[in-house]
Amino acid sequence: MNLVVQKFGGTSVADPDRMRAVADHIARTRRQGANVAVVVSAMGKETDDLLHLASQVSKTRPGREMDMLITAGERKSVALLCMALADLGVAAASFTGSQAGIITDTAHQNAKILEVRADRLRQALDEGKVPVVGGAQGVSTDRDVTFLGRGGSDTTAVALAAALKADACEIYTDVSGVFTADPRIVPNARKLLHLSFEEMLEISATGGRVLALRSVEFARNHDVPLHVRSSFTWELGTMVDKEDLSMEQAIISAVTDDASEAKVTVAALPDRPGIAARLFRAMADQSVNVDMIVQNVSHDGTTDISFTVPMEDLDTSIEVARVLGPEIGGGEVSADRDIARVSLVGAGMKTHPGVAATMFETLAREGVNIEMISTSSIRISCIVREAQLETAVRSLHEAFKLEG
Amino acid sequence: MNLVVQKFGGTSVADPDRMRAVADHIARTRRQGANVAVVVSAMGKETDDLLHLASQVSKTRPGREMDMLITAGERKSVALLCMALADLGVAAASFTGSQAGIITDTAHQNAKILEVRADRLRQALDEGKVPVVGGAQGVSTDRDVTFLGRGGSDTTAVALAAALKADACEIYTDVSGVFTADPRIVPNARKLLHLSFEEMLEISATGGRVLALRSVEFARNHDVPLHVRSSFTWELGTMVDKEDLSMEQAIISAVTDDASEAKVTVAALPDRPGIAARLFRAMADQSVNVDMIVQNVSHDGTTDISFTVPMEDLDTSIEVARVLGPEIGGGEVSADRDIARVSLVGAGMKTHPGVAATMFETLAREGVNIEMISTSSIRISCIVREAQLETAVRSLHEAFKLEG
Numbered sequence: 001m002n003l004v005v006q007k008f009g010g011t012s013v014a015d016p017d018r019m020r021a022v023a024d025h026i027a028r029t030r031r032q033g034a035n036v037a038v039v040v041s042a043m044g045k046e047t048d049d050l051l052h053l054a055s056q057v058s059k060t061r062p063g064r065e066m067d068m069l070i071t072a073g074e075r076k077s078v079a080l081l082c083m084a085l086a087d088l089g090v091a092a093a094s095f096t097g098s099q100a101g102i103i104t105d106t107a108h109q110n111a112k113i114l115e116v117r118a119d120r121l122r123q124a125l126d127e128g129k130v131p132v133v134g135g136a137q138g139v140s141t142d143r144d145v146t147f148l149g150r151g152g153s154d155t156t157a158v159a160l161a162a163a164l165k166a167d168a169c170e171i172y173t174d175v176s177g178v179f180t181a182d183p184r185i186v187p188n189a190r191k192l193l194h195l196s197f198e199e200m201l202e203i204s205a206t207g208g209r210v211l212a213l214r215s216v217e218f219a220r221n222h223d224v225p226l227h228v229r230s231s232f233t234w235e236l237g238t239m240v241d242k243e244d245l246s247m248e249q250a251i252i253s254a255v256t257d258d259a260s261e262a263k264v265t266v267a268a269l270p271d272r273p274g275i276a277a278r279l280f281r282a283m284a285d286q287s288v289n290v291d292m293i294v295q296n297v298s299h300d301g302t303t304d305i306s307f308t309v310p311m312e313d314l315d316t317s318i319e320v321a322r323v324l325g326p327e328i329g330g331g332e333v334s335a336d337r338d339i340a341r342v343s344l345v346g347a348g349m350k351t352h353p354g355v356a357a358t359m360f361e362t363l364a365r366e367g368v369n370i371e372m373i374s375t376s377s378i379r380i381s382c383i384v385r386e387a388q389l390e391t392a393v394r395s396l397h398e399a400f401k402l403e404g
Numbered sequence: 405m406n407l408v409v410q411k412f413g414g415t416s417v418a419d420p421d422r423m424r425a426v427a428d429h430i431a432r433t434r435r436q437g438a439n440v441a442v443v444v445s446a447m448g449k450e451t452d453d454l455l456h457l458a459s460q461v462s463k464t465r466p467g468r469e470m471d472m473l474i475t476a477g478e479r480k481s482v483a484l485l486c487m488a489l490a491d492l493g494v495a496a497a498s499f500t501g502s503q504a505g506i507i508t509d510t511a512h513q514n515a516k517i518l519e520v521r522a523d524r525l526r527q528a529l530d531e532g533k534v535p536v537v538g539g540a541q542g543v544s545t546d547r548d549v550t551f552l553g554r555g556g557s558d559t560t561a562v563a564l565a566a567a568l569k570a571d572a573c574e575i576y577t578d579v580s581g582v583f584t585a586d587p588r589i590v591p592n593a594r595k596l597l598h599l600s601f602e603e604m605l606e607i608s609a610t611g612g613r614v615l616a617l618r619s620v621e622f623a624r625n626h627d628v629p630l631h632v633r634s635s636f637t638w639e640l641g642t643m644v645d646k647e648d649l650s651m652e653q654a655i656i657s658a659v660t661d662d663a664s665e666a667k668v669t670v671a672a673l674p675d676r677p678g679i680a681a682r683l684f685r686a687m688a689d690q691s692v693n694v695d696m697i698v699q700n701v702s703h704d705g706t707t708d709i710s711f712t713v714p715m716e717d718l719d720t721s722i723e724v725a726r727v728l729g730p731e732i733g734g735g736e737v738s739a740d741r742d743i744a745r746v747s748l749v750g751a752g753m754k755t756h757p758g759v760a761a762t763m764f765e766t767l768a769r770e771g772v773n774i775e776m777i778s779t780s781s782i783r784i785s786c787i788v789r790e791a792q793l794e795t796a797v798r799s800l801h802e803a804f805k806l807e808g
Contacts, residue, residue, distance in 0.1 A: 083462030
């Protein structure tokens with residue numbers, strides 16, 4: 001008998017009606033002859049509400065306690081979903097991350113899964129039950145409750161699919177799949193029916209909000225095919241799996257956008273070995289998540305280094321740079337919040353020269369200035385003014401003929 | 405070093421301000437040189453909100469899932485309280501019932517504590533931390549999350565005090581102790597400074613809303629002295645412990661009232677052995693919680709049996725009586741929702757004859773008709789019309805000179 005892992009995000013279970021609709025779908029999947037294991041997120045905005053409550057009570061908010069607090073949200077969801085399933089005559093049993101055997105490291109608020117001891121889930125499945133597991137949570141090697149971080153429910157689903165050797169892992173969300181661009185910016189964006197893990201990784205890393213990056217990495221590493229689809233229309237969505245080399249690949253799959261980062265520039269650093277290493281080691285030590293890094297060519301023995309960081313890491317990164325700067329002989333530190341990144345992603349890009357040139361020409365024609373460039377074998381990203389982001393996305397989507 | 409278990413009810417932690425006030429008090433207790441272990445209920449009306457949510461999602465509401473849902477409330481409280489303590493520099497660690505080693509039977513929604521494996525709590529205390537435990541929850545012998553029922557947090561506190569051999573168990577609530585009568589009915593009711601376990605049991609069983617009956621039984625069985633006090637004024641409250649026989653005992657300690665029950669009468673039952681047994685076995689089989697039972701003297705070989713049940717069990721008990729009645733030769737089944745119970749409780753009553761007579765005379769003088777009577781060695785209860793309950797309570801409080 002087939003086994004399907006189905007993951008439902010917060011909007012999919014935002015209220016009692018949605019909760020029952022999800023239960024209906026699970027029951028339907030069972031009637032079609034598949035076993036189902038379910039992962040569910042906290043209802044709607046519950047996680048945000050819990051974070052707000054914590055900020056009203058405490059300034060220090062220790063990680064261990066934040067994890068205990070936040071995981072209460074998924075606890076409610078799993079229990080309610082099992083009740084809705086019971087109403088439909090579907091035997092189900094809820095499990096916290098701990099009960100589901102999701103063992104993590106001790107990094108509270110952002111724990112990593114070390115192992116899945118899925119005996120209880122296997123037993124529930126053997127008994128003909130639907131196990132319903134709280135997303136984004138586990139138990140640490142110190143026996144404390146841990147939270148995998150925002151978007152961690154996708155990772156839970158993929159980890160369970162791998163541990164249970166599921167035939168499919170369906171990620172249900174409030175959009176019907178992965179699109180060639182954000183449909184709010186490009187109304188005629190097209191739903192992508194198929195993506196490779198590598199393309200999906202680049203899309204998630206550069207602003208695609210549908211799948212959390214970590215879950216895609218996990219799926220690639222454990223070869224778990226993903227199906228991203230809508231819990232509102234239930235139509236077929238986007239399949240993400242191993243690249244099929246026999247297939248003609250689209251040169252460009254998607255244009256992504258991301259306005260959530262800021263740019264930091266450290267000017268006039270001595271151009272000699274080890275300077276960049278010291279700067280970015282210091283950033284890493286403070287848990288600053290540096291994304292793009294660009295170092296300009298040397299002038300008069302000095303060089304400027306610019307890098308992007310998530311907005312929430314900006315203050316820390318400026319402080320680190322200002323403290324370390326004089327030590328390593330650097331000059332002024334400046335920050336720019338009004339930047340954004342536009343990226344082109346496509347597995348076929350590596351065998352088609354000229355993509356970068358077309359991208360830069362298109363942006364130039366629209367009067368969009370490029371401030372930083374970074375590339376991988378299947379992606380090109382440009383940092384532009386945030387105000388010009390939508391123009392950039394639309395013009396690239398059109399230039400590469402991505403519309404339906 | 406002394407160890408104090410402090411339990412805080414829902415109103416004590418109803419909002420961020422109250423939560424911080426509780427943390428302050430715990431920090432103060434520590435500064436005074438005591439170790440503290442804490443039990444906390446869900447915030448304010450959270451448990452009711454969760455019950456309402458469940459009723460919106462599901463008709464069946466399986467017990468296992470209800471317990472998973474409801475215990476989310478205490479999970480939030482423990483985490484938030486630990487955060488508030490961290491702000492004050494007090495090292496604390498939250499524990500679910502399961503993490504605290506509270507092992508229960510598998511009776512979901514109303515689980516009984518079988519054992520407390522308090523190693524993790526002892527370890528936290530040894531490390532100088534304040535363990536903060538979610539009230540009314542545990543883990544069953546089947547490894548499922550269980551809920552001890554409403555008022556179960558008091559029981560958790562007493563169980564932990566017994567397991568940790570605490571020097572004191574303080575139950576903080578929104579009133580400043582146990583009173584000679586409900587102050588909302590009798591404005592000059594007096595706070596009782598000391599009660600025996602037996603008196604407290606009778607008070608809890610007959611309408612005293614301050615301590616859950618189960619927790620008092622547990623405290624008596626394990627000889628855990630209780631201190632019931634206010635988390636708003638922090639003044640000294642009511643001590644409950646083993647009866648001190650050397651002390652002059654008050655004849656009457658308190659007048660209690662309870663309008664939460666209804667009366668069922670099965671008329672004209674054959675007056676022969678085994679009839680009452682069959683009736684109340686049938687009630688027990690349907691989990692009807694029968695309280696007072698009165699059987700009248702026989703007329704013409706038949707007798708009437710009246711009993712009281714909690715309002716929520718009334719429909720079931722009528723059904724059971726109507727189905728069983730013909731089988732055991734009984735007549736009409738009638739129900740009366742408009743009754744109430746007024747009780748006198750006092751350890752000294754057993755050595756002072758005439759208390760019952762004074763009680764009945766007082767009620768007669770006020771025109772309050774007595775419909776049923778039941779007594780224990782330290783309590784007398786009368787069923788009266790609900791509309792006359794307050795008159796009954798006030799007149800008895802005055803007749804026995806209980807005011808301050």
